[in-house]
Amino acid sequence: MNSISPEIICAVATPEGTSALSIIRVSGKGSFGLLENIMSLEKNRLRGMRRKVGRISEKGRTVDEVVAVSWPEGKSFTGEEMVEIICHGIPQATRTIMEMLIRQGARRAEPGEFARRALGNGKMNAVQIITLAALWDTEKSKKVFNGETEESCMKLLNKIETAREIVEGNIEFDEIHLDGDGKHIRSVFCELMARAKDFRRKAASIEKSCRVMIMGPTNSGKSTLFNVLTGKQGALVSDEPGTTRDGSTCFMEVRGRRIQICDTAGSNGIGLDRKASEAVIRGLDEKDRVIWMSVGGRIPPADEVKKRVGEVIEIAAKSDLKDEMEMKQILNISSVSGEGLENLRDIISRVPGSMSLSGAAERIEESIKKSYKFISSQEYDLAAEHINEAEIEARRIIGKGENIHLSVERALNSMCVGK
Amino acid sequence: MKDEWDVIVVGGGHAGIEAALAARRKGCSVVLISAKRNRIGEMSCNPAIGGIAKGTIVREIDALDGSMARTADATRLHFRMLNRSKGPAVWGPRVQSDAAEYASAQQSYIGNRGVEILEDEVTGLEGLTEKVKGVRCRGRGCVKGKAVVLATGTFLKGMLYRGDEKWKGGRIGDISADLLEKDIVKRMFHVERFKTGTPSRIVRKTVNTEELEVQTSEKTNFNFSYEKQMICEKEVVCYITYTNRKTMEIAKENLHLSPLMAGRIEGTGPRYCPSYEDKVVKFPERISHKIYVEPMGYRSRYFYLNGLSSSLPREAQEKMVRSLQGFGKAEIADYGYAVEYSYFHYTEIDDTLRLRRSENVFVAGQICGTSGYEEAAGLGLVAGANAGRVAKCLEPLSLSRMNSYIGVMIDDIVSKGADEPYRMFSSRAENRLHLRQDNADRRLYLTGDRFDIMSDEKKELLTGNMKEAERIKYILENETVDGVRLSKWCRRPEMSVGKIITVSDALVDSEEKILMSVLLDEKYSGYIERNLRKNESRRNLEKISLREINSYMEIDEICWEAREVLERERPETLARAERIPGIRPTDLQGLLIYLGRKRSTWNNSRAGEM
């Protein structure tokens, strides 16, 4: 066990089912080869900084037509060899591609893992990353959840704990004085899998519905802000067909969370612009957040907007007009100098709806399935490993922490063992 | 007798023996002081060594050249590999030994290794706590030493209970170390009380074994020790019987006489070793409990009743025993009892098993709050090695959690303590798939070598094992079968030594046990790597210092309870904070956010980087 070279990790970087396009991110040495493989490209076609259009098929059937964008080691966000697959946002296709990647040896990323790798490769500073992770963890439990989803997760965790107690109990006490037989374990796992599915569905459904819209009068710098916030990724997405003309949409990672950001046309415009912006306003609902942006914060958001959405974040653009600003308590932003952007990111990162939740839900489901598989093959040692993963993940979501060592001790309360 | 010893070991239990031997291997002059010479190495309870996780500790002890494995092999009468159908990472070798022979073998072993034995009662430490001069004995007065290991087991102010009987003692027929406890308390050490219990011993010939289920010993070529040595040829069978409704009723009728229920014992007992009356109270719906009937030795006249620990009055115990199938006419030789004793609170002990407030006093075994022979021996080995190192002015040895159960155990004990006697469970180890019984030699080789813990012969043997493993690994990495590299091939579930030999000629004459062990390394390698990676990120928390925090009370990011706890405990790093009971992960995250914010306001000019 000398130097540990990181595995290839992959994750869907966009919420399920919301958008016309989905992005799957793959990072780690060997990512190029992996993609060339599943896109049936010639060797080395993705080497370097490339963009390749291609088709992913499985057993002769086309899964999706995709664009793969590659970054070589040292040039990517994570600092590793990295590929982003832009595919159509059909959940089934996205899922199939993920499965193919995993079968080829990639592993689903843990929450914040891309960011952690970026850190490891010197692409971010430590406090930044830690803060990322921290915000994600604490905020998530309070804000991402609606009551129903939280309850679903609690119930799931509960079952996972029970299952884990049984598995660990089986390991620690061998044949001695132990009750639970195979049947019992089987029924526990069946219920567990149903719960995991339920939670995954709920998680996906809340993620779909949250957006951050950038709105405001024309010429207040919305698009500039959008581009600054979303960086490279934004440009990439808007290049592709399928993005609407009245505004650009981008899924970006803010403080370790994925959020859908939409740029909209100005609302004091005329003609086409005006129509478009009315359409946007009609489409708003209370799950959305609006960043209302005007020069110097002089124009307040329209009542219609305030009424419809969950929260309006007012910001003032062009901070050279400072004096005027000091009177009002409005966040001052300069896309040019970067002033205020960090605060804005902070605020955005607390918006409910991050991809991480359904990613986590999927990981939980996968771990449970694997655990069960190993129980069937009488490999309790490995079964325990996976059910443990599931528990850690579920605890993280609820904000309850790891609690790794205690399961046997917990089990002791319900088991009759000993001399 | 010597004027001054390098190391004084107090207590000739399993901890004391390994401590004395480890210090001796370091080239120290060692004296072992124990209350009764002929009870050194006694198994106070079960005549068995090993089990799940515990068996792995025994192998770790052997890898570090202790004596427990060898003696268990040499005196074994019965063997079982527990968990055979649960996956090789959690296999637990367990033997039953001849209790009397085990003790006498250990006694001659330490004698042969040049440990001086004194029969005496230690009544206190000598000199200032910060750096003691030695110990005080009841008979001999002061014995001087450069370092002291306390390994007094269940004897510190030991109190025995059975029904309304109550008397002093560390175990039946033995002294209670009251004076030593007094001295420890006087020196302001924080001690607490635990309790544990033992079942009755039955006169063997009064049991009708024809009526019992038989459990035979497994045929095996397994050895606890990595050394190739003679295994005891003798063998015994064990028996199984069950408690029934009548047993339960007798226990219920007599519950009010239990010293525990009557509130006479205050110490906490282990949940994994409840007395029979505990079980009746906690699991009233269960009528029948399995009882293992284990001979105390090959020729021993006694059976041990594994599963029927009790501290009810004699009459009740007798009735309970006689209610068992096959025990209708059984006679009890020694009645079960409970023992309550003092142990050192975890905050007193550091991760080298030294008492924090003293430069040269170490503790090991039950006195640290653990229970079990294997746990005691593992701790003893580390405490003894470190006492030897202090005597020789060397840097101390500490073991990592990721590499051994002994490391897990010490880390657990000194960082969070336990609210019941601490027993090793495999699930306490986050790197369990690596901490297997088959690879203890290779896991601990580097530590053993670096700290010079092994004798030359042992080192030669283990070096050989390492080389053989390297050779096998090389073959696995470089040979392919049908285009699949062997290392990948052997991750398949159906992989086995038998099979791999048939596909690769190069492996045919490998040492079988080592081959198996290396194959398991391969099989689990993905998981192990992941666990190590996780551990790395945990270690990052170690790097985050909390010293710059002046007051926790004003940190809005964490909850009130946590603020109070942190204010009181003042952990040095985030990793320490994580281990404080009552600190939730959200509080840790809160601390991080707080630190992050604080640092960014300090470095306003660099805020753009954030």
Ligand SMILES: Cc1cc2nc3c(=O)[nH]c(=O)nc-3n(C[C@H](O)[C@H](O)[C@H](O)COP(=O)(O)OP(=O)(O)OC[C@H]3O[C@@H](n4cnc5c(N)ncnc54)[C@H](O)[C@@H]3O)c2cc1C
């Ligand atoms: C009644 C009873 C029940 C037990 N039940 C269990 C159980 O259920 N499960 C389990 O895992 N373990 C049990 N054990 C514990 C097991 O015996 C111990 O964990 C193990 O023996 C501890 O080893 P040790 O070396 O720490 O101490 P011990 O084996 O107790 O040895 C202590 C030694 O120190 C000597 N000594 C003590 N004080 C002095 C002194 N002042 N001066 C000189 N010598 C001294 C004693 O003579 C003795 O030789 C039980 C023990 C007893 C007595």
